[in-house]
Amino acid sequence: MAFELLLGYAAAHEAGHCLLGPGHSNSGLMRATWNRKDAEAMTRMSLNLTKPEVRTALARLAAAQPAAAR
Numbered sequence: 011m012a013f014e015l016l017l018g019y020a021a022a023h024e025a026g027h028c029l030l031g032p033g034h035s036n037s038g039l040m041r042a043t044w045n046r047k048d049a050e051a052m053t054r055m056s057l058n059l060t061k062p063e064v065r066t067a068l069a070r071l072a073a074a075q076p077a078a079a080r
């Protein structure tokens with residue numbers, strides 16, 4: 011796996027913590043540890059966030075926008 015891809019995925023994981031809090035998921039970007047299956051998802055640029063993770067992230071991003079931008 012390309013280092014740059016792994017580094018980007020790690021940065022996205024940490025950004026996920028900024029939006030979702032300190033917890034981890036059983037699958038996808040927010041897993042605590044990644045395995046070969048996750049590496050395959052990374053090469054497809056797939057984040058595999060759960061629906062609750064996506065809803066929470068979108069809600070927090072919307073709440074963080076200034077009122078004029080909504």
Ligand SMILES: [Zn+2]
Pocket residue numbers: 023027034040041042
């Ligand atoms: Zn983490």
